[in-house]
Amino acid sequence: MDDTQKFDDDEESKDRQFVNALARGLELLRCFRPGEPYLTNAELARRAGIPKATVSRLTHTLTKLGYLAYSERRGTYQLASGVLALGYALLSNMDVRQIARPAMEELAEYSQASVSIGARDRLNMVYIETCRSTANVTLRLDVGSRIPLATTAMGRALLSGLPQSERDYLMDHIRQKDEENWPRIKAGIEEAFRSYEERGFCVSAGEWQKDVHAVGVPLLGVEGERAMAFNCGGPAFLLPRERLEADIGPRLVALANKVKADLGRA
Incomplete structure (x- = not known):
């Protein structure tokens, strides 16, 4: 598990309004780092501390929504334009x-x-x-x-x-x-x-x-x-x-x- 994930765990565990599935999906997007654009499901599972079966469902959903792109040749995922659009909307405002x-x-x-x-x-x-x-x-x-x-x-x-x-x-x-x-x-x-x-x-x-x-x-x-x-x-x-x-x-x-x-x- 990436040590940054632990940061908010104590607060999240107390919050009954917290949606765990959404948090896990966002946590996967945070796994990508400069110089490391391509990650497999196994690498994402290890970095996020999430079971691989759950990661597979999340990456499928994020790909369908345009936040991840899948490479058949590499067998890896990378961030897609949907993430860039969110970032641009934030910065422009x-x-x-x-x-x-x-x-x-x-x-x-x-x-x-x-x-x-x-x-x-x-x-x-x-x-x-x-x-x-x-x-x-x-x-x-x-x-x-x-x-x-x-x-x-x-x-x-x-x-x-x-x-x-x-x-x-x-x-x-x-x-x-x-x-x-x-x-x-x-x-x-x-x-x-x-x-x-x-x-x-x-x-x-x-x-x-x-x-x-x-x-x-x-x-x-x-x-x-x-x-x-x-x-x-x-x-x-x-x-x-x-x-x-x-x-x-x-x-x-x-x-x-x-x-x-x-x-x-x-």
Whole structure:
């Protein structure tokens, strides 16, 4: 079973309105990952923790509905255009992407790095918009890319701005996912909380990937929008911690405040 599936099991088990068959079908769609477009029923069953006989019925149904496509030659399934249509409908209706993009492009060029905005998906952040500078060396993460909640500036920024109960819930699941490294992860998250309280942003310097530095700021409390966060990140040699804290961090805070104000007027 994929460890992300366990994330919501405790909440789902208490919900009498929860439709298990629908959840299982959606769980299969989540099994596909970048660079792994083709999966068999057996692989899907293993990743989702669902019996193979049930998976066979679900993949048949999802294929009929246009969310999966089956290859006779390979004997595998892949995501189909129905999933893309859902994703496009979501992105096209997010006002924040259109409103934030000009300011994101300006900061990306100034920093010679990448500026992105993402939303939480279980214990990850998913990019919903990203702007890269014209620099030859920059992060190559696109819309739809997933990064960890616990060790990235974007993820820690989101955690920093959440209500205490929700934050505690997520922290507990982060701990369960990686008990061995939890003391180090917890220390980094708590440092991010302090930074956010003092300066309005938090930094991840080589904690996600050793050669990547980034600063993050949450975007919260916007009516009609879910909790999100911005980041500005790039190669460590372009974004030393001192520059992130003295220059880029405050600029990202200003960007987030401007976007929040503009969304309120939209």
